[in-house]
Amino acid sequence: MSATNKYRPLRSYADPLLLKNDPRLTDQDYDAAILFHALSDPTRVAIIRLIRTNNGVCDRSVIAEETGIFDSRLTFHLAKLKKCGLIRMERGTGRNGRATRYHLIDRALELTKKYAAEL
Numbered sequence: 001m002s003a004t005n006k007y008r009p010l011r012s013y014a015d016p017l018l019l020k021n022d023p024r025l026t027d028q029d030y031d032a033a034i035l036f037h038a039l040s041d042p043t044r045v046a047i048i049r050l051i052r053t054n055n056g057v058c059d060r061s062v063i064a065e066e067t068g069i070f071d072s073r074l075t076f077h078l079a080k081l082k083k084c085g086l087i088r089m090e091r092g093t094g095r096n097g098r099a100t101r102y103h104l105i106d107r108a109l110e111l112t113k114k115y116a117a118e119l
Helices: 027-038 042-053 060-067 071-083 106-117
Strands: 057-059 087-090 101-104
Touching (some): 027 106, 042 057, 042 071, 042 087, 057 060, 060 071, 060 101, 071 087, 071 101, 101 106
Antiparallel strands (some): 057 101, 087 101
């Protein structure tokens, strides 16, 4: 089974109250809640849309410039998206080298669409 077929949002991202073991809820319910929580902020939705329109890959500097969000606020939003598994980071070599890039994880978006359609 490939890594993309095994995709699951990271449970560590979720609110501790969400992690309680409620027998009425399935793993899919928890996974959907984690993904939807990450996408509940318009800034994070804008970041995902920007990365998606750039063929699934975008430099951090481009994200900052296009969204007008910089420094710790941008780091916060990118970390939320990364923790739940919607994006992954490819670290660059610094100012004189390649920039830090963010890649969209297609399987995460597919699952988000699937979960939304099932509501």
